[in-house]
Amino acid sequence: MAEHSSGFVLKYRRSSPICMRLLITGGAGFIGSHFIRHIIGNYPNDQVINLDKLTYAGNLENVADIADHPHYRFVKGDITDKKLVDRLASEADVIVNFAAETHVDRSIEDATPFLTTNIIGTQVLMEAALRHKHARFFHISTDEVYGDSLESRFVESSPLRPNSPYAASKAAAEHLVASYRRTYDLPTLVTRCSNNYGPNQYPEKLVPFFVKKLMAGEKVPVYKDGLNIRDWLHVTDHCKAIDLVLRKGKIGEIYNIGAHNEHTNLEITKRILRILGFSEDRIEFVKDRPGHDVRYPIDATKIMKELGWKPTVNFDKGFAETVEWLRNKFTPKVHVRNIRIHRKARQRA
Ligand code: NAD
Numbered sequence: 001m002a003e004h005s006s007g008f009v010l011k012y013r014r015s016s017p018i019c020m021r022l023l024i025t026g027g028a029g030f031i032g033s034h035f036i037r038h039i040i041g042n043y044p045n046d047q048v049i050n051l052d053k054l055t056y057a058g059n060l061e062n063v064a065d066i067a068d069h070p071h072y073r074f075v076k077g078d079i080t081d082k083k084l085v086d087r088l089a090s091e092a093d094v095i096v097n098f099a100a101e102t103h104v105d106r107s108i109e110d111a112t113p114f115l116t117t118n119i120i121g122t123q124v125l126m127e128a129a130l131r132h133k134h135a136r137f138f139h140i141s142t143d144e145v146y147g148d149s150l151e152s153r154f155v156e157s158s159p160l161r162p163n164s165p166y167a168a169s170k171a172a173a174e175h176l177v178a179s180y181r182r183t184y185d186l187p188t189l190v191t192r193c194s195n196n197y198g199p200n201q202y203p204e205k206l207v208p209f210f211v212k213k214l215m216a217g218e219k220v221p222v223y224k225d226g227l228n229i230r231d232w233l234h235v236t237d238h239c240k241a242i243d244l245v246l247r248k249g250k251i252g253e254i255y256n257i258g259a260h261n262e263h264t265n266l267e268i269t270k271r272i273l274r275i276l277g278f279s280e281d282r283i284e285f286v287k288d289r290p291g292h293d294v295r296y297p298i299d300a301t302k303i304m305k306e307l308g309w310k311p312t313v314n315f316d317k318g319f320a321e322t323v324e325w326l327r328n329k330f331t332p333k334v335h336v337r338n339i340r341i342h343r344k345a346r347q348r349a
Contacts, residue, residue, distance in 0.1 A: 019043070019045035019046050019047055020043065020046045020047075020093060020094060021046070021047045021049075021091060021092045021093045021094070022039065022046060022047065022048050022049070022092060022093070022094050022095075022096055023049045023051060023088050023089055023091070023092035023094070023095045023096070024036055024039075024048055024049065024050050024051070024095075024096045024098065025050075025051045025052065025079050025095065025096070025097050025098055025099035025121075025125065026051075026052055026058070026079075026097070026098035026099030026100060027048075027050035027051070027052055027063065027074075027098065028050065028052040028054055028058035028059055028060055028062055028063060028074075029052070029057050029058050029059075029062070029098060029099075029102075029202070030057075030062070030196065030198075030200050030201040030202060030205075030235065031098055031140070031196055031235055031238060031239070032050070032052070032098035032099070033062035033063045033200055034198065034200065034235045034236060034238075034239050035096070035098065035239045035242060035243075036048055036050055036063060036066065036072070037063070037065070037066060038236070038239040038240070038243060039243070040066050040069055040071065040072055042243070044071075045071075046071060047071045047072075048071060048072045048073070049073050049074075049075060049088055049091065049092060050063065050072065050073070050074045050075065051075050051077055051079065051084075051085070051088055051099070052074070052075075052076065052077075052099065053076065053077060053078045053079070053099070053117075054076055055101070056202070057102065057103075057202045057204075059200075059202070060074070062200045075088060078117075078121070079097070079099045079117065079121035079122075079124060079125055080116060080117065080120050080121045080124050081124075082124050082127070082128075085124050085125060085128045086128050086131065086132075088128075089125075089128035089129060089131070089132045089134070090132050092132070092134065093134055093135050093136070094134055094135055094136040094137070094138065094246070095125050095128070095129050095134060095136070095137050095138065096138040096140065096242070096246065097121075097122060097125055097137075097138065097139050097140055098140045099117065099121060100114075100117060100118050100121075100140075100170070101113050101114040101117050101118060101166070101169070102166065103166070103202075103204050103205070104144075104164045104166045104167070104289070105204070105289060106166075106204075107164055107165035107166035107169070108164065108165060108289070108290060108291070111165035111168075111169070114165055114166055114169040115165075115169050115172075118166075118169035118170055118172070118173050119169055119172045119173050119176065122139065122173040122176055122177065123176055125137070126176070126177065126180045126186055129186060130180070130184055130186055134187070135187060136187050136188075136189060136246060136251075137177070137180075137186050137187060137188050137189070138188075138189045138190075138191075138242070138245070138246055139173065139174065139177045139188065139189070139190045139191075140191060140193075140242070141170055141173070141174050141190050141191060141192045141193075141254075142167070142170050142192055142193060143192050143193060143194045143195075143231070143256070143258065143296040143298045144162060144163075144164065144166065144167035144170065144293065144296060145160045145162050145167055145170050145171040145174060145192060146158055146159075146160060146161065146162075146192075146296060147160070147161030147162055147163050147167070147293065148163065148293035148294045148295050148296060149295060149296070149297055150294060150295055151297075152297070153297040153298065153299035154256065154296065154297060154298055154299060155256070155299045155301075155302070156192075156253075156254045156255065156256055156302060160174065160175075163291045163293055164291055164293070167293075174190060177190055181252050187251045187252075188251065188252060189245055189246065189249050189251065189252075189253065189255075190253075190254040190255070191241065191242060191245055191254070191255050191256075191257050191303075192254065192255070192256050192257065192298070193233065193238050193241070193256075193257040193258065193298075194230065194231035194232070194233050194257065194258035194259065194296060194298045195230040195231060195232050195233065196232075196233055196234070196235045196238050197232055197233075197234060197235065197318070197319060197322050198234055198235030198236065198318070198322055199235075199322060199325045199326075200235075201235075203330075206265065206268065206269075207268070207272065207322065207323070207326070208326050208330075210269060210272050211272060211276070211323060211326035211327060211330055212326070212330045214272070214273070214276055214278055214282060215276075215327060215330040215331055215332065216330070216332070219282050219283065219284040220269060220272075220273075220282055220283055220284065221284050221285075221286040222265060222266060222269055222283055222284065222285050222286065223265065223285075223286060223287075223288045223289050223292060224285065224286075224287070224288035224292070225266070225285065226264055226265045226266025226269060226283075226285065227264050227265070227266060227294075228264065228265050228292060228293065228294055228295065229262050229263065229264050229265075229294065229295040229296075229297075230262065230263065230265065230268075230295075230296065231258045231259060231260065231261055231262050231296060231297070231298050232259065232261050232262075232263060232268070232315065232319070233257065233258060233259040233261065233311060234259075234311065234313035234315075234318040234322075236313060237259065237311040237312055237313050238257060240309065240312070241255070241257045241303060241309045242257075244303070244307045244308075244309050245303070245307065248307050249307065250306075255300075255302055255303040255307070256298050256299060256300045256302060256303065257298075257300055257303060257309075258298030258299075258300040259300075259311040259315070260298075260300065261311075261315055262295070262297070266283075269283060270283075271319060271323075272323055275319075275320050275323040275324070276323065276327060
């Protein structure tokens with residue numbers, strides 16, 4: 001065993017220099033796939049196992065570019081599978097737990113898979129981390145555990161008052177993580193991040209869902225008056241923050257992550273329409289989501305001051321690039337083919 005300059009306890013293997021062996025769960029999803037790419041791209045000696053069940057939200061295309069990397073391995077499986085998790089944990093020094101059921105609307109329809117994956121799954125991972133004396137158990141949480149607030153900003157010591165079954169399952173998982181820290185001395189880290197945007201997000205979340213609908217010629221359904229507020233952060237900035245907490249964060253601590261970049265859902269919708277060149281007639285106001293949180297005002301001062309993190313992606317630019325990426329993804333292929341055929345015919349004429 002050796003101590004890294006970051007204070008991280010790492011295992012040497014004879015043939016290779018120091019490396020971190022990460023078991024990353026949910027790495028075929030939106031944020032997990034970006035995080036794996038960040039690790040593989042920045043730490044040539046680190047080893048990554050990606051354990052993902054490939055639910056409807058998991059997509060191996062999100063990690064296709066690194067699938068053959070010698071330091072990367074994909075395992076299809078469930079984080080509630082004790083045997084499998086134990087075997088994979090024996091090959092790792094740290095677990096970073098992204099795996100979760102994540103869509104609020106689905107949790108309102110049926111909370112059961114949220115409780116199973118988000119709570120039981122977290123417990124199974126922590127048991128394995130304890131058994132194999134991991135150096136870190138990193139739990140990726142969300143700002144939604146705080147519930148909503150119109151005025152005061154949430155700091156890490158603010159009470160958890162989740163409002164949706166999704167948020168409640170994430171808060172329950174966090175309480176379990178805190179209990180394992182206190183009772184078993186598990187070396188835990190927790191982050192609570194605001195809304196992410198960027199490529200690879202499953203098209204049920206606002207930005208990809210709306211672009212997909214617009215590209216299909218449909219209207220976009222905005223809940224109630226669209227005045228619910230979210231704080232938007234580029235997914236790569238989130239990944240850099242996680243990396244920093246992983247290597248330099250203080251064991252047992254919780255860190256908020258957010259850009260202090262708040263916009264109403266209506267502003268975000270109009271921004272998407274502007275970028276794609278559609279008029280505001282495409283907006284359709286629909287009945288509100290039950291229990292809809294109004295605002296999650298995250299205070300990210302702690303990670304900024306203590307670890308020196310700050311967002312680097314300019315919102316105007318990062319958001320426009322994301323929408324363009326989604327436009328390409330959701331442009332009907334047949335439409336593109338017809339345009340090409342049409343162009344060729346014109347060139348021949
Ligand atoms: P996502 O829905 O895109 O991906 C979740 C991944 O977990 C999928 O690949 C899915 O196949 C996998 N998964 C689900 N159940 C599993 C199980 N039982 N075993 C193994 N794998 C399983 O989610 P995301 O948006 O990338 O979010 C990742 C994490 O970040 C979640 O824990 C979420 O709560 C948190 N988070 C997300 C946001 C956001 O804006 N998307 C913000 C803050 C925090």
